Amino acid sequence: MSFISDVLSDAWSYLSGSGSQLGEIVVLTLVVSLSATALAAVVGVPMGVRLARARFSGRTAVMAIVNVGMGIPPVLAGLFVLLLLWGDGPFGSLDLLFTPVAMIIVQTLLALPIAVGLTAGAVSGLSRSAEEQLRALDLPVVAETRLLIAEVRTGVLAAVAASFGRVVSEVGAVIIVGGNIAGETRVLTTAIVQESRQARFGAAVALGVVLLGISLVVNVGLTWLQGWGADDA
Amino acid sequence: MMPEELVFSSLRYPDDGSVLDGVTVAVGAADRVAVFGPNGAGKSTLLRMIAGTAPGMDRDRRVAYLPQSPHLFRGTGTTNLDLGSGDHYRALSIADALGVGPVLGSDISKLSGGERQRVALARALSGTEEVVALDEPMAPIDQRDRSLVAGVIREATSGRALLCVTHSIEVAAAVANELILMDHGRILQRGDLHDVLALPVDQRASELVGVSNVVAATVAAHTAGFAVVDVAGVPLVVMTDAAIGSEVVLRIPAESIAVHKEAPEGSSYRNVVEGTVDNMVPRGALVEVALLGDPGLVALVTPGAADALELAVGARVWFGVKTAAISVIVQR
Numbered sequence: 001m002s003f004i005s006d007v008l009s010d011a012w013s014y015l016s017g018s019g020s021q022l023g024e025i026v027v028l029t030l031v032v033s034l035s036a037t038a039l040a041a042v043v044g045v046p047m048g049v050r051l052a053r054a055r056f057s058g059r060t061a062v063m064a065i066v067n068v069g070m071g072i073p074p075v076l077a078g079l080f081v082l083l084l085l086w087g088d089g090p091f092g093s094l095d096l097l098f099t100p101v102a103m104i105i106v107q108t109l110l111a112l113p114i115a116v117g118l119t120a121g122a123v124s125g126l127s128r129s130a131e132e133q134l135r136a137l138d139l140p141v142v143a144e145t146r147l148l149i150a151e152v153r154t155g156v157l158a159a160v161a162a163s164f165g166r167v168v169s170e171v172g173a174v175i176i177v178g179g180n181i182a183g184e185t186r187v188l189t190t191a192i193v194q195e196s197r198q199a200r201f202g203a204a205v206a207l208g209v210v211l212l213g214i215s216l217v218v219n220v221g222l223t224w225l226q227g228w229g230a231d232d233a
Numbered sequence: 234m235m236p237e238e239l240v241f242s243s244l245r246y247p248d249d250g251s252v253l254d255g256v257t258v259a260v261g262a263a264d265r266v267a268v269f270g271p272n273g274a275g276k277s278t279l280l281r282m283i284a285g286t287a288p289g290m291d292r293d294r295r296v297a298y299l300p301q302s303p304h305l306f307r308g309t310g311t312t313n314l315d316l317g318s319g320d321h322y323r324a325l326s327i328a329d330a331l332g333v334g335p336v337l338g339s340d341i342s343k344l345s346g347g348e349r350q351r352v353a354l355a356r357a358l359s360g361t362e363e364v365v366a367l368d369e370p371m372a373p374i375d376q377r378d379r380s381l382v383a384g385v386i387r388e389a390t391s392g393r394a395l396l397c398v399t400h401s402i403e404v405a406a407a408v409a410n411e412l413i414l415m416d417h418g419r420i421l422q423r424g425d426l427h428d429v430l431a432l433p434v435d436q437r438a439s440e441l442v443g444v445s446n447v448v449a450a451t452v453a454a455h456t457a458g459f460a461v462v463d464v465a466g467v468p469l470v471v472m473t474d475a476a477i478g479s480e481v482v483l484r485i486p487a488e489s490i491a492v493h494k495e496a497p498e499g500s501s502y503r504n505v506v507e508g509t510v511d512n513m514v515p516r517g518a519l520v521e522v523a524l525l526g527d528p529g530l531v532a533l534v535t536p537g538a539a540d541a542l543e544l545a546v547g548a549r550v551w552f553g554v555k556t557a558a559i560s561v562i563v564q565r
Contacts (some may be wrong), residue, residue, distance in 0.1 A: 133304035135286035136357075137316050138294065147316065151306050 010202020011209065021183075026210060029187040032100055033168040036107030040115045040167075041160045048119025048159070049145045053134075066120070069113025074106075078176030081106040085177065098179040103187070106173040111163035118162055122155025123148055154226050161222040168215055188214070237261065239295065239364060239394070241283045253278050254418040260364055260394045265387075267405030267426065268398045270415035270441060276398040277301050279415065280366045283396065297362035301369050301398075303353030310337035310344065310352045319359025328355035330385045332378070346373045354382070358389040365389075366396045371404045380475075383407035402430065403560050406447065406482050414438050436517075444487040444516055448528045452479050459503075459556065465527030469554065470503040473561040481561050489558035490532035492522060493551040494542045502553035506530060510548045513539070520544075524552065 015022070051062060083089050085097040085105075096102045126134075130151070139147065149156055171189035178185035180194060188211040195204035238261045243253040252275040260266070260283075268276045281287040284298035297318065305313045310333060314324040328334055331351040336344060344352065350373040358365065367386070374382050386395070386408050397408050405412060405426060412429040414422040421441070422434040430447045433439035450462035452475050460473045462481060475481055491497075497505060508524035515521070519533045522544060530552055534544070544550065 127304070129300065129302040130304040130306075132286060132300045132302070133306075135292060136284065136298040136300050136303075137318075138292045139316065143316075147306055150308070153307070 007201045007205055010200075011206040012202075014203045014206040015209070022207075022210070024183060025186055025188055025191050025207070026214070028100060028185070029168070029189075029211075030214065032103045032107060032174070032187060033164060035104045036111050036167045037160060037164040039104070039108045040111035040163050044112045044115025044163070045119045045149060045156055045159065046145050048116040048121075049123050049148045050141070051116060052120040052123035053144070053148070063120070066113045066117045070117045072110070072113070073172070074110055074170045075172035075176065077106055077110050078173030081109065081173070081177050097177060098181060098185055100178070100185060102177040103174045103185060106177050107167040107170065110170060110173060111167050114163045114166055115159050118159035119149075119152070119156055122152040122159070125155070126152070157222050157226045161219055164218055164222075165215070168211070168218070238264075241293075243279075243282050252418040253282060256282075256418065256420055258283065258396075258413070258420070260396065262363070262394060263392060264411060265390075265395045265409040266397070266411040266413055266423075267409035268396060268413045268415060269400065269402070269405050270421075271400070273417075274415040275418040276400075276415055277368050278418075280368050280396065280398055283364070284366050295362055296364040296366050297357050297360050299354060299357035299367045299370055301372075303350065303357070305341040305344075305349050305352060307341070309340055310348075313341065313352055314356050314359065317356035317359045318362065319356075324355055324359035327358050327385060327389050328352060330388070331355055331382060347375060347378070350374060351382070354386075358386065362393070364394040364396065368398045369400075370397060371399065371401065379404065380407060402442065402445070402447075402484060406484065414441060416441060439516065444521060444531060444533055446483070446485040446487065446490075446528070446530050448483050448485070448530075450481050450483050452477050452481060462561075467506055467528055469506075469559065470556050471559045471561050472556060475561070484560045485530065485554055485558060487521065487531045487533040488519070489555065490530065491553040492532050492534050492538070492542060492544070493553060494544075494548070496551050497553055500553060501555065503556045504554040504559075506552040506554065508550060508552065510544060510546050510550055513544060513546060522550070524550070530554075 081102065082097070084091050085094065085102055086092050134144065169189065171193055174187060175190045175193065178190065180186050180190040188207050192204050192207045195207065238259045240257065240259045242257040244255050244257065252273070256279060258279065268279060270276050278287070280298070282290070283293070284296045285291050285293035286298060306316065310328070314328060314337065315321060317324055328337055328351065331354060333348050333351040333355070336348055341349065354370055357367065370386065371379050371382060395408065399405050410426050412424065412426045413420055414429055416437060421438045422429050427447050430442050430445060433442050448464050450464040450469065452460050452473065453463045453468065454461040454477065459470050460475065461468050462471055462483070464483065471483060473481060491502070496507070506524070508526065510522055511525035512523040513520055516533060520536055520539045521531050521533055523529060523531045532552055
């Protein structure tokens with residue numbers, strides 16, 4: 001048992017003493033994950049609404065792409081963005097590789113199908129009378145989209161929460177395009193990988209606890225928003 | 234401006250899989266048409282076809298449409314009113330007239346079924362579409378409020394065409410002057426409301442509308458909660474609080490009229506109409522007895538009763554009508 005207690009005691013001293021290094025990692029984690037979630041939500045939620053409402057040829061194909069995207073392995077997304085941003089790649093001249101921007105790009109790509117797919121699912125679950133009423137009202141696209149986002153707010157918040165859950169826990173993609181550079185692109189997940197590989201288990205556990213805490217706070221916040229939305233349903 | 238008439242036809246959608254059997258409806262600029270029929274007759278499908286909300290159809294923007302189960306979206310009564318095609322203030326004034334003005338600021342979850350229906354109705358009536366198509370607008374409305382709501386519907390659709398699905402003759406008479414009678418996805422009969430009720434085109438139509446007297450009357454006086462109305466010179470006691478002088482339409486089911494061969498005495502009838510038998514025709518197992526002249530009431534009796542009463546064309550008879558059997562529809 002002394003191994004476990006040593007690890008926990010190391011974890012405690014890491015948390016109480018590591019200061020600015022841990023702070024930097026937490027801030028970058030929050031900036032990258034929240035930016036990616038926000039971008040995915042702003043783009044993906046309206047896309048999801050339209051995908052659920054629109055009737056066009058190729059809609060089934062788009063739905064299939066979204067569904068595959070929801071489960072795509074992060075390392076593949078990381079590889080894809082790496083190739084795009086590589087020096088000789090199509091966007092190499094932007095010099096974004098191994099920067100937080102590259103990490104936000106790849107995480108947005110990972111979160112987008114989730115935001116789209118879960119929102120579309122929520123809108124598809126509308127009652128028949130709501131569907132009929134929408135056809136009766138025949139609102140302009142933007143107005144109808146806004147109305148539906150409010151109408152299925154609970155489902156939209158679930159989509160946002162799932163998107164955040166995907167990106168905050170993700171390590172494969174950010175390590176490929178970010179490089180886990182200390183003080184520049186190191187986030188909680190990549191730091192945990194780093195510390196584990198160097199057998200600094202106390203630090204790894206401490207970072208894990210912080211990651212869990214962030215996840216908890218964000219999800220409690222979103223659940224609270226859901227409840228607040230459901231109150232006046 | 235609306236053209237002479239708009240024509241809607243299910244023949245444009247031959248494979249829509251709906252219950253409609255090649256139905257075509259022409260709607261004139263100020264037509265006020267009630268669509269009447271049993272459940273499953275295709276009334277709602279007809280309205281969806283006209284509004285263009287059935288799957289695979291394009292929404293017809295000339296048609297305002299209130300679905301059978303209108304939906305209010307999250308928010309308040311006012312935010313829902315503003316989803317309509319109409320002007321905000323016109324929608325507010327219609328909602329006011331329907332009696333839901335005071336609750337418009339409330340969240341829709343706080344509204345009763347009747348209040349939700351009125352908000353949805355105000356939303357559908359607030360625009361300027363040439364045709365207003367309402368599917369069972371009165372279903373969730375309390376009986377006692379129906380004449381008020383009918384008045385608002387007439388007012389808000391004045392100068393426009395109105396199509397109103399209902400399975401109540403009273404509602405039909407309150408908002409419309411024409412009747413489309415539907416059964417099994419077909420139109421059995423279309424015509425003036427009173428004509429269709431008085432002269433159903435065939436046996437099935439007759440079963441659907443029932444045999445009843447639909448007559449116009451004027452409120453002449455009020456006595457202790459009842460009103461005396463004048464029907465072609467004959468006074469009848471009915472239950473209404475309509476103002477003196479107002480025009481009403483009465484519906485008296487033929488089977489509720491008792492026939493006597495002498496003036497009844499000591500009966501519970503408040504209304505006894507004396508007349509001469511003009512006509513006797515079989516109606517299924519019963520016999521329809523019609524009085525000569527105005528108001529020309531008809532009664533349904535069994536053949537046995539007809540024999541016992543020695544009923545024949547030209548015979549002198551007295552029709553007894555209970556006040557409670559007369560439904561009153563406030564008109565215009």
